[in-house]
Amino acid sequence: MSHAHAGSHAASVETQPDVYTNPVWRYLVHAATIVDLELRKLRRDPSELIMRAVQPALWLLVFGQAFGRLRAVPTGGVPYLAFLTPGILAQSVTFISIFYGIAIIWERDMGILQKYLATPMRRSALVLGKQLGASTRAISQAVVILVLSWLVGVRLHVGWNVIAVLILVILGAAFFAGMSMVLAALLKTRERMMGIGQVITMPLFFSSNALYPISIMPAWLKVVATINPMTYLVDGLRGLLLGTGTHAVWADALILAFAGTLMLALASYLFPRRLAG
Amino acid sequence: MSQGDHPPMSDSVVVEGLSKRFGAYQAVDDVSFRTQAGECFGLLGPNGAGKSTTIKMLATLLRPDAGRALVAGFDVVAEPQRVRSAIGYVPQMLSVNSALTGYENLVICARLQGLRPRARKVRIDEVITMLGLEDAAHRLVRTYSGGMVRRLEIGQAILHRPKVLFLDEPTVGLDPVARQSVWEHIERLRRDYGMTVFLTTHYMEEAESLCSRIAIMSRGRVAALGTLAELRDRVGNPEATLNEIFVHFAGQFQHEGGLRDVSRTRRIARRLG
Numbered sequence: 001m002s003h004a005h006a007g008s009h010a011a012s013v014e015t016q017p018d019v020y021t022n023p024v025w026r027y028l029v030h031a032a033t034i035v036d037l038e039l040r041k042l043r044r045d046p047s048e049l050i051m052r053a054v055q056p057a058l059w060l061l062v063f064g065q066a067f068g069r070l071r072a073v074p075t076g077g078v079p080y081l082a083f084l085t086p087g088i089l090a091q092s093v094t095f096i097s098i099f100y101g102i103a104i105i106w107e108r109d110m111g112i113l114q115k116y117l118a119t120p121m122r123r124s125a126l127v128l129g130k131q132l133g134a135s136t137r138a139i140s141q142a143v144v145i146l147v148l149s150w151l152v153g154v155r156l157h158v159g160w161n162v163i164a165v166l167i168l169v170i171l172g173a174a175f176f177a178g179m180s181m182v183l184a185a186l187l188k189t190r191e192r193m194m195g196i197g198q199v200i201t202m203p204l205f206f207s208s209n210a211l212y213p214i215s216i217m218p219a220w221l222k223v224v225a226t227i228n229p230m231t232y233l234v235d236g237l238r239g240l241l242l243g244t245g246t247h248a249v250w251a252d253a254l255i256l257a258f259a260g261t262l263m264l265a266l267a268s269y270l271f272p273r274r275l276a277g
Numbered sequence: 278m279s280q281g282d283h284p285p286m287s288d289s290v291v292v293e294g295l296s297k298r299f300g301a302y303q304a305v306d307d308v309s310f311r312t313q314a315g316e317c318f319g320l321l322g323p324n325g326a327g328k329s330t331t332i333k334m335l336a337t338l339l340r341p342d343a344g345r346a347l348v349a350g351f352d353v354v355a356e357p358q359r360v361r362s363a364i365g366y367v368p369q370m371l372s373v374n375s376a377l378t379g380y381e382n383l384v385i386c387a388r389l390q391g392l393r394p395r396a397r398k399v400r401i402d403e404v405i406t407m408l409g410l411e412d413a414a415h416r417l418v419r420t421y422s423g424g425m426v427r428r429l430e431i432g433q434a435i436l437h438r439p440k441v442l443f444l445d446e447p448t449v450g451l452d453p454v455a456r457q458s459v460w461e462h463i464e465r466l467r468r469d470y471g472m473t474v475f476l477t478t479h480y481m482e483e484a485e486s487l488c489s490r491i492a493i494m495s496r497g498r499v500a501a502l503g504t505l506a507e508l509r510d511r512v513g514n515p516e517a518t519l520n521e522i523f524v525h526f527a528g529q530f531q532h533e534g535g536l537r538d539v540s541r542t543r544r545i546a547r548r549l550g
Contacts, residue, residue, distance in 0.1 A: 018396030019437070026391055033388040037374070044376045044417075111370030115433070118336045118366035118443075119389040120358055276338040277330075 030121040034129020039136055049137065053144045056092040060085065060148060073212050076244040083244075085149040085156065086237035087210030092145055093138040093169050094230055097176035098201055100134045101184030102193045108275050109190075117276050124268035127181060131264065134177030135170040142169045156241040164249065165240050171256040172233040178263025185270035209234050214246070229259050289314040289441050289473040290335060294344035297330050304330040306497035307344070312490070314440070317467050317474040319488030321481070321523070327497040328477035329369060332445050335475070336366040349440040362391070365434030369445040369477075371426055371545060375419040379410055379429050382418060383436065390437040397436075404432040408462055424455030428462060435466060442466065444476040448483060450545040460487055481519040491519075495527035 020026040042049065060081070067073075068080035075083035107113040116126060142165065149156065180197075187193055205211075207221060208230040214222055225231050236252030239245020245252070290312040297305040305327040312318040320328045333339040335348055337357040346353045349363035373382050383404065387397040405414050408428040413421060418429065427447060434442060447463065448456040464487060467474045478484055484491050485505065492502040501508055501522070509517045512525045 019391040037385050041376050111368035111372035114338055114368045115372040120361045121389045
């Protein structure tokens with residue numbers, strides 16, 4: 001084993017022919033590696049995705065069918081089930097992302113997170129990779145819900161705009177996963193994360209425009225709905241799939257992208273300080 | 278085992294007055310030592326003595342409250358990215374993805390360490406051969422034995438040929454046979470690659486069989502430091518066991534760790550077994 005003597009070791013470090021030297025490229029490779037890791041885990045065990053599809057299915061099949069008969073909600077001229085579909089899509093994206101922080105705490109308890117943090121990967125590349133990993137889960141949910149809604153007779157505008165729908169889904173999931181990671185860094189235990197997840201998911205849902213338009217809300221709820229990022233996800237999806245959005249789709253996308261970037265920055269700041277030890 | 282085949286070239290880890298406090302608890306208290314390049318250096322002490330906290334500060338995971346530490350010539354606070362490129366770190370807990378194959382675990386780590394595809398493949402194959410994981414490489418890690426998991430973890434940490442390899446309790450929870458095999462692999466790495474191996478342990482035999490120099494830690498402080506022969510000399514008994522040496526310098530080998538340490542050790546042992 002004389003070839004592996006200290007001399008060759010020093011040479012490989014000095015010339016560095018084996019490692020990425022462009023920092024931007026290296027950053028992207030790192031983020032993509034984390035996404036890849038999430039995809040590999042998902043491919044081995046897709047049961048979570050299947051179970052997660054049950055709840056949105058119930059909302060569409062049971063709640064949507066029954067509530068739609070009331071014709072009580074001003075939907076802007078579309079059937080209630082069609083009005084509801086982007087809302088359920090957004091809900092599904094939110095819920096699958098909001099518990100994402102639990103996985104981070106689990107990885108920390110396992111020592112996996114510490115091992116990653118001891119590599120030259122930038123902290124923000126880890127967070128970005130995790131955000132986009134959540135996005136890939138959300139995309140699979142989106143596909144399931146779009147197919148499901150078509151099966152129950154909802155006719156959405158579906159064509160090339162599906163690409164824009166997926167971009168919105170990616171941005172929405174990245175924001176909520178980022179928020180979840182910020183919470184994980186602050187709360188540090190799985191039990192507290194489960195608790196906070198239960199506490200905030202329903203209020204997020206009901207204080208958004210997912211089930212009913214903002215126009216029918218009381219004044220105080222309108223304020224909450226306006227600062228609730230889920231509202232912009234629903235609005236953008238409605239704009240694309242039904243043509244009945246309140247804001248321009250690009251404005252919704254911009255707001256989600258900004259909120260997601262804010263969470264990326266916050267989580268990258270908090271992670272090494274609160275979860276590395 | 279001796280450090281004879283690699284003469285000390287420079288100090289690979291320099292620690293001066295390092296301290297870390299968690300709330301009211303002083304985990305590491307004014308610790309200083311140096312390790313020579315290519316040696317195996319051991320931090321020995323009971324649970325709760327401050328070993329893991331020290332190693333986490335050196336691996337840039339925790340920020341020291343006071344003092345200074347250089348790893349491979351880089352300051353852990355001022356140049357953490359350079360330190361991270363020069364080290365491998367194996368945490369105390371089992372840090373592999375059991376839903377992935379051993380090979381996949383290695384690929385992920387190789388990418389995070391910045392290795393380009395061609396070098397990645399060469400290094401991964403080399404590590405798999407070196408750690409005797411050829412037959413298991415494409416199996417899911419959840420089918421591995423405890424000793425194989427530990428070897429895989431060490432493999433993940435050496436793909437980029439670090440100058441310093443940090444091992445936090447590398448054989449905790451392993452049975453004696455698996456422990457012996459992990460020791461042999463650690464010793465080979467040090468010998469073949471000239472890596473500095475820095476480990477923490479509370480097993481006397483581990484420190485005795487692997488480490489050329491030992492720092493005895495107790496209650497966050499270094500109670501004694503030297504080669505086994507030097508420590509025996511200072512005790513005044515050339516036959517002294519490491520246990521006797523420990524009692525001499527640190528009072529008694531008391532377990533200072535609380536419930537958390539014990540339950541963690543049991544959890545690791547359960548997952549390994």
